[in-house]
Amino acid sequence: MFDLNELCRAAKAASRTLMTAGTEQKNRALLAMADAVEENSAEILAANAADVAAAREKGTRENLIDRLILDGKRISSMADGLRQVAALPDPVGGFDSVVTRPNGLLIGKKRVPLGVVGIIYEARPNVTADAAALCVKSGNVCVLRGGSEAVRSNQAIADVMRRAAGESGLPEDCVCFVSDTGRDTAAAMMKMDKYIDVLIPRGGAGLIRTVVETATIPVIETGTGNCHVYIDGAADLKMGAEIIYNAKCSRPSVCNAAESLLVAESVAGEFLPMAKTLLDKKGVEIRGDEKTLAILPDAVPATEEDYYTEFLDYILSVKVVSGIDEAIEFINEHSTGHSECIVTNDYNNALRFQNEIDSAAVYVNASTRFTDGGEFGFGAEIGISTQKLHARGPVGLEGLTTNKYVILGQGQVRE
C-alpha cells in the first residue's frame, strides 16, 4: 500500500544527508546513475512498452504517444544528460557575502540546498532523469510525481537511479517516486509542507493553475509563454521579419515561441506583407485586428481571447498599434510575463521597452527563442519561471538553492 506521508518523511530524512554531501560524492552518484540507466535499458524499455500499449489501448493521440516512447537513443540521451549535470559546477557551499559587523560578529550568507523539491510533471519520462539529476547535483532530494500514462516508465527509471545512488553511497531516498498517480494523492502532495520545501510543476497551464490553487508549499511557476514581438516604427524591417519568423516557427510548441506580433502603424503596410511571405513557408495562420485585415485581407479576424492565448502552434495573433506607448501598454496587459522583443534602431524606444516591459526576459533585436537555460549559459535548467518570487526567467542549478546565514561570535549578546 502506497503511503505518501511515509514517502515524504523518508525524503526529508534523506535530505539531511544530501544537504552535506560533497561535490565528489554527488558527482559519483550521478555518473553511476547514468551508467545504470544505460545498463538497465532493457528493464526501462519493457516498462515503457507496457505504458505505450496501455496508451494505445486508451486511444491516446499519436503526438502524445510520441512524447511517451523511449528507445535506445532516448535512453542514451537521458544518460548523457546525467553526465552533463555531473560536469557542471556545484551550486552549493559558496558564500554570497561575508561581513564583519562592528560588534565583531562574522556574518556569512551561504548557498545551501533547498531540502526536498517536489516535481509534478506530465507525459515525458525523460523528465524523471533530468529532474533527479538537477536535484542531486544541488544537494536536494526530489519527490517525483509524473503523469499516469508514463507511470511504469517513470517508476523503472526511478528504481534504476535509486539503486545506483544507493550503491554509490548516497541514500536511495535521494530520489523518491510517487507511484500512485491519482488526483487525490497529487493534491495531498501539494499540501505536504511539513516535508517538502518547494514545489515545481512542469506542464501545461491547467496543471500549473491547479498547483498554484491547491498547494500550501511555495511554488516555482514555470512555463506559460504568451510572448510578443513588437516591430517599432524605426525597425530594420528585414531583421524584424526574420526575428518573428524565427520566434514563431523554429519550434512553435515551446514556451519561448512568439504568439503575438505588434506592428507600428507607420510601417505596417510595408512590414506585414514581408513577414507574411516568410510565415507562409510554414503555413502560419494569422489572426489580425481590422487594420491588419486591411493590409492582409486573407487573415482571420482576431478575437480579444486570441490576444490572451498561448497557441503553441502555427498560429499568430497580430495587431497594428500606434507606436511604442500602445505597444508597451498592450504587452503588459496581455503577456504572461515570459519573453518579449522590440525590433528597433531607435535608442530611446529600445531603452523604454527594456525599462517598462514587466517580463522575465526583454529583448532588443533578437528572437524570444533564446530564453533558455542553455542559451543563457546556465548549463541546465529545471524550467523557465514566470513568477517574480525566488527565480525569474530560466532556472538553473542556483535556482534550486537557498541561503543560510552562518554567524560566528565570541560570546556576543544583544543589549
Next chain:
Amino acid sequence: MFDLNELCRAAKAASRTLMTAGTEQKNRALLAMADAVEENSAEILAANAADVAAAREKGTRENLIDRLILDGKRISSMADGLRQVAALPDPVGGFDSVVTRPNGLLIGKKRVPLGVVGIIYEARPNVTADAAALCVKSGNVCVLRGGSEAVRSNQAIADVMRRAAGESGLPEDCVCFVSDTGRDTAAAMMKMDKYIDVLIPRGGAGLIRTVVETATIPVIETGTGNCHVYIDGAADLKMGAEIIYNAKCSRPSVCNAAESLLVAESVAGEFLPMAKTLLDKKGVEIRGDEKTLAILPDAVPATEEDYYTEFLDYILSVKVVSGIDEAIEFINEHSTGHSECIVTNDYNNALRFQNEIDSAAVYVNASTRFTDGGEFGFGAEIGISTQKLHARGPVGLEGLTTNKYVILGQGQVRE
C-alpha cells in the same frame, strides 16, 4: 462601497510608474510623507483615539491597547522611520551580472521591483508607515490590509501618506489601503494574483497559516521562531549562561528570542544551576525533561508539545541531550527554521552545527537575538523569513526586488 478588485487594479496601474521612478523621485516622496505624517498628527491622533475608545469598549486587553496607542513620540518615530528609509541605497536598477554570449547576445540580469506587494498585518499602526516606506523605496506599490482594531488609525496614516506622495509627483495609489477589514475581503485579497505579485503576512502563527493555506499569490512567510540554544560538552559555561539569559530574557516577545535550551549531559549538572541563577532574575519558568528535573527539582515537567511551542514569554523548555548528534537531530525536528545557536569551543562541533542545522540563521557562541535586519546591517527589514524560497532570514530592501533579464542583440535568431 469598497471595491477590492478596483483597488488592486489601480495598484497594478500605479506600479507601472513606480517601477521606473528614479531614486530622487522616490526619496522626495518619502521625505514628503515623513513631513506630512508629523504635520497631520492631529488627524492621525484623532483617528487613533477613536480606535482606542472602540477597543476599550470591546474589553480589549491592555497589552494589545498599548500596541495600538499612538502619541506624539510614536508619530515622530514613524516619520523618522520614513526618513531613514529615504537615506538607504536604492535596491533597484543595478545589474547582478552581465555576460556576452558566444553568439554576441549581451545578457544582463537587472534588479527590478516586484510590482505590487500585499501586506496583511495585525495590531500596530506603525506597520502602515514602515511597510509603505520600504515598498516605495524599492519601487513597489503596496496594498495594505491591517487589523480591524486599528483601521481608523491605519486609514488616517495611509491617507496622509497618499496625499503627500501625490503632491510630490508619484501616483497617490503607490500606497493602497484596504478599508474593509472583513475576513471575506482578506481572503479575496489573497487570491488577487492577477494584480498582486507577492503577499507578506506580518503577525502571529495563525495569520501566517491562514495566508499560506488561502493564497494563490506567492507568499513570503515571516516570523515564527522556536529558537534553540545548545550548550555543548566543550562549552564555556559562563558564556553559555549569558547567551541563554540574553536570548531568552532581553525581549521574550519577539521571534528571535530563544524558546528551548539543550544541554549536553556531561555538563548539565554544572551548567543548569548556573543558567537558572540568571534566568531566576526574570522569573523564567523552566519546563524540563526528567534529566533536567533531576538537576533542577523545582522545574515544571515538559510535555512533547512544549518543545514545539513558541512561548513568546518568560518560559523556557529544557532538555538534556547526549551530545551534538542528538542536539542536531532534535533541533531539526522541533525548530521552525528561524535561529539556533551552539555554545562550544570544539572546532568540529562548531562546524557540524553550522553545516547540519537547517535554519535561516545558525550561530556559534552568540545570542539568537541578533537575527534582525538592523543587526545584520541591512538598514531596515520587512520581516524575518523562515521559508526557503526567495528570501530566508532577515528580509531587507533587496528582498522586495526581483530580477529581469535584459538581452541586447543585433538580429540574432536561434537555429
